[in-house]
Amino acid sequence: TKVAVKPPPATPKPVFTGKDVTEPLKGFQKAMVKTMTVALKIPHFGYCDEVDLSRLVALRSELKPLTESRGVRLSYMPFFIKVGVLTVVFPVIQASHNIGLAMDTSQGLLVPNVKNVQLLSVFEIALELNRLQVLGASGQLGTADLMGGTFTLSNIGSIGGTYAKPVILPPEVAIGALGKIQVLPRFDAAGQVVRAHIMKVSWSADHRIIDGATMCRFSNLWREYLENPASMVLDLK
Ligand code: CAO
Numbered sequence: 001t002k003v004a005v006k007p008p009p010a011t012p013k014p015v016f017t018g019k020d021v022t023e024p025l026k027g028f029q030k031a032m033v034k035t036m037t038v039a040l041k042i043p044h045f046g047y048c049d050e051v052d053l054s055r056l057v058a059l060r061s062e063l064k065p066l067t068e069s070r071g072v073r074l075s076y077m078p079f080f081i082k083v084g085v086l087t088v089v090f091p092v093i094q095a096s097h098n099i100g101l102a103m104d105t106s107q108g109l110l111v112p113n114v115k116n117v118q119l120l121s122v123f124e125i126a127l128e129l130n131r132l133q134v135l136g137a138s139g140q141l142g143t144a145d146l147m148g149g150t151f152t153l154s155n156i157g158s159i160g161g162t163y164a165k166p167v168i169l170p171p172e173v174a175i176g177a178l179g180k181i182q183v184l185p186r187f188d189a190a191g192q193v194v195r196a197h198i199m200k201v202s203w204s205a206d207h208r209i210i211d212g213a214t215m216c217r218f219s220n221l222w223r224e225y226l227e228n229p230a231s232m233v234l235d236l237k
Contacts, residue, residue: 028107038170043207046165047215051223053181053197059229067126077101078125079232080153080178083225085118086235090218092210093151093174100149100169101129104159105136111169112141113149118237153178157199164202174205174215 025033056079067074081099088094097117103110112132114125135141151172156164157180164177179200186196201223205215225232 028110032109035170036167039167042168042170044165044168044204045207045212045215047203047205047212047219048163049201049219049223051199051201052186052227053199054195056226056229057181057197067123070123072123072126072130074123074126075129076181077129077153077155078122079226079229080155081114081117081125081129082120082122082236083222083232084151086225086232087218087221089221090214092214093205093218096150098148098150100152100172101132102152102154102166103132103136103141105141106139107136107141110136110141110146111149111152112136112145113152115148151175157181162200166202166204168204168206173209174203177202177204 053076056076060074060076060079064074081101084094084099085097098113098115099117100111100113103112112135114120114128114132117125120128132141132145135145149169149172152166152169152175154164154166154175154177156162156177160180161177162179162182164179166175166177168175179202181197181199183195184198185193186198188194201219203215203219225235
């Protein structure tokens with residue numbers, strides 16, 4: 001016996017009623033188009049590594065209540081910023097110490113910088129970061145805080161990312177993107193599996209000025225200090 005197959009009911013075709021909108025570029029967005037177009041001329045090379053921050057995680061949790069009792073929030077950024085001072089043996093990368101921070105603000109991506117990091121303690125850097133974050137959140141970052149950066153760090157991990165291919169902010173020559181700190185299994189010196197706090201760092205550098213080996217040695221030194229924060233105490237002036 002044959003069963004009559006019913007055709008599916010006709011459904012009305014969706015009608016797209018949206019219209020494209022062309023918006024003029026303004027303010028900081030216009031500046032971003034300009035800077036990033038200049039950045040495109042830089043021959044970027046990337047270099048990635050992972051940093052075991054287990055000791056730094058312990059150190060920060062010890063110091064956090066202390067800074068909070070002084071009214072300041074302590075994240076990991078002040079350590080990542082301050083450790084740059086200890087890498088001055090690579091002047092081509094760390095020519096001076098106005099360390100820029102890519103900041104997700106109410107006005108979009110801005111890069112204010114912490115000036116003269118060599119003169120500031122980790123606590124003072126945290127204080128300055130808190131100030132910049134409050135200004136960023138309320139859309140009040142001004143030219144003085146935005147000009148004069150020499151090296152940029154972009155904490156993509158605070159939003160959730162692990163790896164990046166960061167773009168250099170001209171006229172700087174290098175930038176580092178920091179991934180989220182993850183608890184992952186690693187082997188200790190005795191070959192035992194341990195819980196480790198791992199952060200991936202993705203550097204980009206201008207290959208006209210910095211070669212791969214220099215970047216690699218710089219990154220090793222930066223990593224070694226952060227993996228052994230006690231050695232930072234030993235060498236910080
Ligand atoms: N891994 C794990 N935890 C992290 C983290 C990371 N990479 N980064 C931040 N955290 C933690 C902090 O330690 C802090 O923890 P507690 O609450 O326990 O103290 C919490 O997340 C909030 O930190 P924060 O984001 O307020 O502060 P920060 O100093 O770490 O970062 C800033 C400051 C301005 C870099 C960040 O707020 C921001 O704007 N990130 C976005 C950067 C960005 O836009 N990058 C892309 C630019 S390239 O186009």
